Amino acid sequence: MNVVAFKRSVQGTGASRRLRIAGKTPGIIYGGKDAVSVIELDHNALFHALRKEAFHSSILDLDVDGKTEKVLLRDYQMHPFKPLVLHIDFQRVSATEKVHMRVPLHYINAEAAPAVKLQGAVVSHIATELEVSCLPADLPGFIEVDLSGIEVGRGIHAKDIALPKGVSLVLHVEQENPVLANARIPTVKSADTEAAPATAAAAAPKDKA
Numbered sequence: 001m002n003v004v005a006f007k008r009s010v011q012g013t014g015a016s017r018r019l020r021i022a023g024k025t026p027g028i029i030y031g032g033k034d035a036v037s038v039i040e041l042d043h044n045a046l047f048h049a050l051r052k053e054a055f056h057s058s059i060l061d062l063d064v065d066g067k068t069e070k071v072l073l074r075d076y077q078m079h080p081f082k083p084l085v086l087h088i089d090f091q092r093v094s095a096t097e098k099v100h101m102r103v104p105l106h107y108i109n110a111e112a113a114p115a116v117k118l119q120g121a122v123v124s125h126i127a128t129e130l131e132v133s134c135l136p137a138d139l140p141g142f143i144e145v146d147l148s149g150i151e152v153g154r155g156i157h158a159k160d161i162a163l164p165k166g167v168s169l170v171l172h173v174e175q176e177n178p179v180l181a182n183a184r185i186p187t188v189k190s191a192d193t194e195a196a197p198a199t200a201a202a203a204a205p206k207d208k209a
Contacts, residue, residue, distance in 0.1 A: 001054060003046075003062045004038040016087075022059045029062065029071060032092035039064055043118075046085055050076065057103050058130075058137050062090060070136065072099060092137045100170055102115060102129045103140055109148035115197040121152050130158060131184070132168045138166030154156055155182035 016026045023120075029037040049055045055073060062071045071090040079086055093099055107125055115121040130143060138161050145161050158169055158175045168174075176207060 001049070001052075001058055001060050003049065003060050005041045005062055005064045006194065007065055008038040008040045011038055020084070020086070025088060027088035027090065029069065029090045030066070032094060034092065041088065041171060043085060046088065047083065050085065051151045053056060053104050054141050057139070058141055058189045059139060060090070070095075072101065073119070095136055097132050099139065100131060100136055102131050102134050102138060104129050104144070105145050105148060105180065106142045107145045107147055109146050112148045113150045114154045115150055119152055119185060121150075122186050123147055123150060123181055123183050125181050126141065126155070126179045127178065131173050132167050133170050134167040138164065140164045140167060144169075147181060148180065150183045152183050154180035156201070158189060 005027065008015075016095060018039055019026050023043050024040045025043045026150070027039045027041060054082040060071050060073065062069050063110070070093050072093055073092045075089040075090075080085065105125075105128055107123075110116055110123045113121075113123070116123060132143075143161065143163065145156060147156065150156055157179055158173055159177045163169070163182070
């Protein structure tokens, strides 16, 4: 994805406030051998980009005054109640250095699982993303989690899924092996059972005054 930004010459709280009034969002680029760069971006374009999944999990081509850098989105701040991006941080990446990144999970084939088709189980997605390590060129836009073999009472763990080539779980995820999804049989209360107390109460004789 391509992102356009411009160098920011003035810094400080007052300058950032004036930028936001003018429809711009202040930001920074850090990492690598270069010094931290302060930048500004068009707010509306940035706001719409943030709504795209790929913007959060892809290597971005950030064009700053005609010079392009490879970066990752690392953080952004939103206004507490307004649709307003207050600040954004990008990190430079090197083609030869691995990055740690949270990648979205796309769940597939739940409807084909015997637990769902034959037992009426409901599949719950416990996690929506997974932290992985890889070179920038190997970073996937998302990771598919195949639910066709899920069983009732047994979840799908991080180490159960097939990762793309060159991608591995970060150390703490490898050690913790968290549950990503599980299947359970829903508990349904009988309508007759629930209605019984109310019916009995209505039928009970009332004391005469």
